[in-house]
Amino acid sequence: MARRSNQLDVQCQFCKAKGGSHFADLNEEELTILSSHKSCVGYKKGQTLFYEGTRPMGIFCINRGKVKVYKMGSNGREQILFIAQPGDFLGYRSMLSEEFYGASATVIEPAAICFIPKSDFLTILNSNPRFFSKLMKAVCHELGVMEDKLAQIAQKSVRERLASTILMLKETYGMEGEGSDVIDIALSREDLANIVGTATETVIRLLSEFKSDGMIGLEGKRIKVLDVNALVHEADFYA
Amino acid sequence: MARRSNQLDVQCQFCKAKGGSHFADLNEEELTILSSHKSCVGYKKGQTLFYEGTRPMGIFCINRGKVKVYKMGSNGREQILFIAQPGDFLGYRSMLSEEFYGASATVIEPAAICFIPKSDFLTILNSNPRFFSKLMKAVCHELGVMEDKLAQIAQKSVRERLASTILMLKETYGMEGEGSDVIDIALSREDLANIVGTATETVIRLLSEFKSDGMIGLEGKRIKVLDVNALVHEADFYA
DNA sequence: CCAAAAACATGACTTTTATCATGTTTTGCT
DNA sequence: AGCAAAACATGATAAAAGTCATGTTTTTGG
Numbered sequence: 114m115a116r117r118s119n120q121l122d123v124q125c126q127f128c129k130a131k132g133g134s135h136f137a138d139l140n141e142e143e144l145t146i147l148s149s150h151k152s153c154v155g156y157k158k159g160q161t162l163f164y165e166g167t168r169p170m171g172i173f174c175i176n177r178g179k180v181k182v183y184k185m186g187s188n189g190r191e192q193i194l195f196i197a198q199p200g201d202f203l204g205y206r207s208m209l210s211e212e213f214y215g216a217s218a219t220v221i222e223p224a225a226i227c228f229i230p231k232s233d234f235l236t237i238l239n240s241n242p243r244f245f246s247k248l249m250k251a252v253c254h255e256l257g258v259m260e261d262k263l264a265q266i267a268q269k270s271v272r273e274r275l276a277s278t279i280l281m282l283k284e285t286y287g288m289e290g291e292g293s294d295v296i297d298i299a300l301s302r303e304d305l306a307n308i309v310g311t312a313t314e315t316v317i318r319l320l321s322e323f324k325s326d327g328m329i330g331l332e333g334k335r336i337k338v339l340d341v342n343a344l345v346h347e348a349d350f351y352a
Numbered sequence: 353m354a355r356r357s358n359q360l361d362v363q364c365q366f367c368k369a370k371g372g373s374h375f376a377d378l379n380e381e382e383l384t385i386l387s388s389h390k391s392c393v394g395y396k397k398g399q400t401l402f403y404e405g406t407r408p409m410g411i412f413c414i415n416r417g418k419v420k421v422y423k424m425g426s427n428g429r430e431q432i433l434f435i436a437q438p439g440d441f442l443g444y445r446s447m448l449s450e451e452f453y454g455a456s457a458t459v460i461e462p463a464a465i466c467f468i469p470k471s472d473f474l475t476i477l478n479s480n481p482r483f484f485s486k487l488m489k490a491v492c493h494e495l496g497v498m499e500d501k502l503a504q505i506a507q508k509s510v511r512e513r514l515a516s517t518i519l520m521l522k523e524t525y526g527m528e529g530e531g532s533d534v535i536d537i538a539l540s541r542e543d544l545a546n547i548v549g550t551a552t553e554t555v556i557r558l559l560s561e562f563k564s565d566g567m568i569g570l571e572g573k574r575i576k577v578l579d580v581n582a583l584v585h586e587a588d589f590y591a
Numbered sequence: 592c593c594a595a596a597a598a599c600a601t602g603a604c605t606t607t608t609a610t611c612a613t614g615t616t617t618t619g620c621t
Numbered sequence: 622a623g624c625a626a627a628a629c630a631t632g633a634t635a636a637a638a639g640t641c642a643t644g645t646t647t648t649t650g651g
Contacts, residue, residue: 186507187507207496209488215499249484249491250450253446255495256449260454263431263498263502266502268425268426270638310506321600510607540629551609553608553611554607556629557630
């Protein structure tokens with residue numbers, strides 16, 4: 114069998130990212146089915162897994178790296194819906210609703226990503242009701258999260274949303290340091306703006322303000338959280 | 353068995369709203385299970401089915417009327433997530449993700465609504481894989497719709513969102529008239545603002561503008577769509 | 592390693608939208 | 622019917638955020 118130069122040898126059975134994923138409690142046999150026709154490829158920053166409006170052919174499972182999932186607006190600006198990390202699946206939602214992709218997915222940190230053809234995935238899904246239930250639960254949870262984000266964007270100011278986004282990033286990517294947590298994700302200011310739902314300049318300005326107020330520290334792209342409480346207050350969590 | 357004064361006798365087998373609902377192709381036996389412990393009650397405008405933060409005990413199935421589903425913001429303003437109509441279920445999403453309700457549901461037009469206890473609903477769900485699949489598909493679709501709304505709110509102006517909301521309402525509640533379609537739903541300006549995600553005054557002002565531009569007509573709460581193309585243009589659908 | 596491109600940063604200005612104030616109309620209730 | 626409350630409407634003003642212009646720094650590719 115021909116091999117693409119950057120084809121990687123990642124078997125589901127031994128995947129380190131599996132632990133936290135929905136695949137966590139499939140049995141050996143099922144993992145073998147998953148592995149049988151799958152391919153795993155290295156992706157560079159900026160490469161796109163799939164585009165909005167195209168037909169899903171299978172699911173992407175992230176082994177390493179980070180991927181932004183976003184919709185393109187008529188003004189050319191992206192709205193980032195979420196950032197996927199190792200263990201996450203991508204593309205199964207559209208596959209299950211039998212629709213075209215509603216969003217695009219592009220790598221933002223060098224990644225290793227497996228592709229599992231639709232048919233293999235559906236085979237597992239139909240033969241394992243517990244897996245199906247688990248996925249259902251996950252989708253229901255996701256819907257709740259998305260509703261939360263909608264309400265936040267509709268009702269909070271850009272300042273509040275930025276503060277709350279920084280806190281959310283800290284929860285997910287925060288690395289314990291001495292006293293301060295460094296957020297271990299290389300987001301451009303533009304990407305950050307596209308998560309928050311605002312203009313790049315506005316994010317840059319607010320970050321400077323947060324910095325001079327001593328709430329965060331900036332080391333290039335990396336954001337250091339210096340004063341969690343102040344950020345929580347800024348995000349208006351309890352008001 | 354004691355009967356509450358406004359208890360209604362609605363049997364799932366003969367429910368007119370069933371046709372368009374997820375219950376459409378359950379068999380007689382399953383419908384009997386559904387009916388067995390269910391109650392169906394009349395609700396007046398303003399009555400609340402459930403509150404954000406409480407525990408789901410079953411699902412609500414709308415037989416007649418309209419219900420707004422919304423989240424409360426810290427500023428006291430509601431963000432309406434969607435409006436449910438006859439045939440829709442409410443509350444199953446939180447039940448399946450085993451979380452508290454993430455939103456509240458309040459009647460906006462006099463309604464008849466059935467309540468099916470959690471256990472009965474889960475019985476059907478576990479015994480009928482096709483029904484489960486259908487629901488999964490619906491949730492996946494809903495998630496796509498919600499992502500769409502998020503991107504719209506994040507990227508479009510209030511003016512564009514109002515135009516697009518009016519068009520959406522026309523699709524769902526439009527009644528064919530002579531030349532113009534009347535939107536058959538009695539939304540207060542405040543509710544409309546809470547769908548669009550803006551202040552009530554802003555909606556009122558923009559509606560006046562749309563009216564003097566000849567795009568819509570206003571007869572009390574009812575909105576008449578006079579020029580669909582102009583609204584589509586205003587909503588910036590193709591730009 | 593160097594040049595070009597991309598990302599970051601800041602100022603000036605404009606537009607959009609929220610907020611506050613006030614008055615009018617409609618609705619609901621007894 | 623009549624009164625109170627809610628909803629609707631409009632103006633004035635302020636605040637928030639977007640846009641444009643321009644310069645600096647960082648990153649990237651040959």
